[in-house]
Amino acid sequence: MQDINEGRPVRMRPPMEKPARVLLALACCCVLLAGCAAPPKGPAAANPGAPAWLGAPPGWGRLEWIESWLAGAAAGFSDYWQVQGHLALAEGRLAYAGNDATALQRRARSRSARIGFQTVLEHPGASDDQLLQARHGLKALALFSPPADSQTGGEVTASNASYLPRSSWRASRPAPSRLTRNSGPYTRITVHHTADVPGALFNGSFSDSTSTVRRVQGEHMDGRGYGDIGYHFMIDAAGRCFAGRDLVYQGAHAGGVRNRQNIGVCLLGNFEHGRPSPRALAALDKILAELRGRHRIPRKGVVCHRELKSTVCPGAHLAAWTRRYRRAGPKLANLTGGQVRLQTASGSARGNAGRALSLDPTSVR
Numbered sequence: 290m291q292d293i294n295e296g297r298p299v300r301m302r303p304p305m306e307k308p309a310r311v312l313l314a315l316a317c318c319c320v321l322l323a324g325c326a327a328p329p330k331g332p333a334a335a336n337p338g339a340p341a342w343l344g345a346p347p348g349w350g351r352l353e354w355i356e357s358w359l360a361g362a363a364a365g366f367s368d369y370w371q372v373q374g375h376l377a378l379a380e381g382r383l384a385y386a387g388n389d390a391t392a393l394q395r396r397a398r399s400r401s402a403r404i405g406f407q408t409v410l411e412h413p414g415a416s417d418d419q420l421l422q423a424r425h426g427l428k429a430l431a432l433f434s435p436p437a438d439s440q441t442g443g444e445v446t447a448s449n450a451s452y453l454p455r456s457s458w459r460a461s462r463p464a465p466s467r468l469t470r471n472s473g474p475y476t477r478i479t480v481h482h483t484a485d486v487p488g489a490l491f492n493g494s495f496s497d498s499t500s501t502v503r504r505v506q507g508e509h510m511d512g513r514g515y516g517d518i519g520y521h522f523m524i525d526a527a528g529r530c531f532a533g534r535d536l537v538y539q540g541a542h543a544g545g546v547r548n549r550q551n552i553g554v555c556l557l558g559n560f561e562h563g564r565p566s567p568r569a570l571a572a573l574d575k576i577l578a579e580l581r582g583r584h585r586i587p588r589k590g591v592v593c594h595r596e597l598k599s600t601v602c603p604g605a606h607l608a609a610w611t612r613r614y615r616r617a618g619p620k621l622a623n624l625t626g627g628q629v630r631l632q633t634a635s636g637s638a639r640g641n642a643g644r645a646l647s648l649d650p651t652s653v654r
Contacts, residue, residue, distance in 0.1 A: 356378060480611045515541045518533045522552075524576070543597050
């Protein structure tokens with residue numbers, strides 16, 4: 290990839306060690322982006338009439354602030370900002386619901402996030418964009434299945450979340466007029482790598498990964514004229530899977546007609562010479578299993594970009610892994626029941642056959 294626009298990294302600050310109250314423990318369960326559920330124009334200073342917490346740095350303190358604001362001062366603000374507050378709090382609780390918590394705490398945090406998203410859906414003043422964001426949040430919660438007694442050390446990985454919403458990397462809004470709706474059931478998944486991205490370290494840090502995804506989106510939209518980032522999912526070295534273009538839209542990743550009914554999954558990095566991290570491959574294995582289960586795509590439908598056109602993508606090492614994945618394990622089984630059991634390259638995974646996997650609004654040209 291070349292001529293990629295420079296993105297602004299996300300600054301994180303460490304979480305508080307011991308919240309003083311259970312309510313704060315539920316509200317301050319994640320270290321999320323400052324832009325979570327925020328409008329595209331930036332902090333409060335750039336949005337007259339916005340609450341002051343909009344420009345606060347990410348962390349426990351910001352979530353405490355939002356919760357306190359909702360309980361009191363929010364009454365003096367417009368419906369729009371009240372809804373934004375509920376979205377910011379719910380997405381914060383969702384994104385790191387499994388971090389440094391017991392199984393009981395994880396369930397409580399997920400439940401609190403669900404209530405927040407439902408509050409938005411029931412709010413008479415919620416905008417169409419806000420309603421859509423809340424629906425995506427509920428879908429992400431439906432896929433969330435934290436392990437029974439593990440701690441993630443502050444990281445969101447494939448083991449405790451299927452993907453992070455677009456708000457987690459501060460995605461720009463898609464341009465619907467430059468997007469094409471998917472025309473039929475998905476039949477193929479194509480694996481990619483970003484190759485070298487100017488300014489990207491590919492070190493798995495949250496700030497580097499989110500800024501890299503933004504650079505890719507900027508290059509796709511501004512440099513190539515796409516309606517959104519071209520990939521449906523992107524995975525970093527730490528095993529985080531980021532929601533890209535919404536699956537209701539055809540992707541822009543395989544070239545021309547090859548994008549039809551084709552889901553694009555891209556790993557951050559250049560794997561022509563270097564190898565993907567074990568966590569990245571575990572996340573790829575997991576998302577492939579989920580997508581295949583929900584869209585009934587056989588293993589032979591998982592291909593490399595280089596198998597569709599003349600390119601080195603996704604690099605020699607990732608291409609070799611993808612070919613092994615295609616050959617490994619039995620085909621999908623029990624696709625008609627409520628539970629789907631899939632044998633993946635690294636083990637097994639469960640999914641719900643009746644639940645569609647969707648992402649935040651993205652698009653493809």
